[in-house]
Amino acid sequence: MTMRATVLDVEGLRMRYGSTDVLHDVTFQAHPGEVLCLLGPNGAGKTTTIEILEGFRARSAGRVEVLGTDPALARESWRARIGVVLQSWRDHGKWRVRELLHHLGRYYPAPWDADDLVAAVGLTEQAHHQVRTLSGGQRRRLDVAIGLVGRPELVFLDEPTAGLDPVARRGFHELIESLSDEGRTTALLTTHDLAEAEKLADRIVVLDRGRIVADGTAPELARRIAGTDHVAWTLGGTRFTEDTPDSTALAFDLFRRHGEAVTDLEIRRASLEDTYLSIVARAEGARS
Numbered sequence: 592m593t594m595r596a597t598v599l600d601v602e603g604l605r606m607r608y609g610s611t612d613v614l615h616d617v618t619f620q621a622h623p624g625e626v627l628c629l630l631g632p633n634g635a636g637k638t639t640t641i642e643i644l645e646g647f648r649a650r651s652a653g654r655v656e657v658l659g660t661d662p663a664l665a666r667e668s669w670r671a672r673i674g675v676v677l678q679s680w681r682d683h684g685k686w687r688v689r690e691l692l693h694h695l696g697r698y699y700p701a702p703w704d705a706d707d708l709v710a711a712v713g714l715t716e717q718a719h720h721q722v723r724t725l726s727g728g729q730r731r732r733l734d735v736a737i738g739l740v741g742r743p744e745l746v747f748l749d750e751p752t753a754g755l756d757p758v759a760r761r762g763f764h765e766l767i768e769s770l771s772d773e774g775r776t777t778a779l780l781t782t783h784d785l786a787e788a789e790k791l792a793d794r795i796v797v798l799d800r801g802r803i804v805a806d807g808t809a810p811e812l813a814r815r816i817a818g819t820d821h822v823a824w825t826l827g828g829t830r831f832t833e834d835t836p837d838s839t840a841l842a843f844d845l846f847r848r849h850g851e852a853v854t855d856l857e858i859r860r861a862s863l864e865d866t867y868l869s870i871v872a873r874a875e876g877a878r879s
């Protein structure tokens with residue numbers, strides 16, 4: 592068996608604000624080149640987790656290693672290996688887009704070329720515009736560029752596509768996929784867009800009120816929720832529907848019994864949205 596290096600190693604992480612526990616015993620890992628999506632309702636603890644891993648927030652308890660180092664004790668050389676896209680970035684209003692990326696890149700040993708990076712996030716037309724004149728979505732693209740400028744081994748993206756139009760969103764997905772395919776960049780991202788998580792994530796971790804309630808690939812999570820395929824067909828002029836965990840067997844049986852009399856067969860797999868909603872509903876049910 593080969594041992595894979597661990598980029599993120601979190602065990603028994605706890606966070607308490609005053610007398611309120613917001614993270615309880617959070618444990619997960621990420622490996623090189625993996626895209627890990629952190630999902631969960633508002634207030635679940637996603638940003639808190641990310642900020643602890645980024646070294647911006649001190650944890651209450653637990654073991655955390657990011658690129659082999661405890662972020663609470665990390666030095667500048669460690670920081671240069673990670674990229675950060677916050678929910679809202681500090682202001683660089685007077686800078687021009689390309690100039691800012693070129694300037695920030697100089698803090699890293701092997702930065703992206705500023706023009707290539709501007710093109711990769713779709714800001715070529717705005718390259719010489721001042722940051723304060725950008726639209727919300729253009730601003731978000733710049734945030735992503737700032738997070739990537741140092742060609743980080745690990746990038747944290749907190750709701751990176753909030754406010755992006757569909758074309759920019761697709762461009763972002765392609766960018767993250769190409770970085771992860773090269774195997775050099777590991778990404779931890781939060782999103783409320785379940786289609787995005789389904790598309791991008793190698794693994795999904797669902798956090799609910801500070802606890803991990805699911806961890807796996809999208810199909811693995813779907814399989815854990817029974818009866819998730821929705822099958823519909825027409826027979827003798829009547830429309831039938833059935834929910835089943837094994838739609839292939841059901842379809843086979845239908846054709847075996849009725850042959851070509853079966854028409855308009857439709858099989859809908861559980862989407863990540865179906866799965867996510869039932870995971871969160873179960874977690875809520877278990878608590879009450």
Ligand SMILES: Nc1ncnc2c1ncn2[C@@H]1O[C@H](COP(=O)(O)OP(=O)(O)OP(=O)(O)O)[C@@H](O)[C@H]1O
Nearest residue numbers: 608609613631632633634635636637638639640781
């Ligand atoms: N500085 C703070 N002091 C006290 N409580 C805080 C602080 N920051 C966050 N919290 C609380 O911790 C909990 C987790 O918040 P967090 O921002 O991590 O959630 P989130 O999952 O990122 O939510 P969202 O999806 O809304 O961004 C919330 O109940 C929040 O009110």
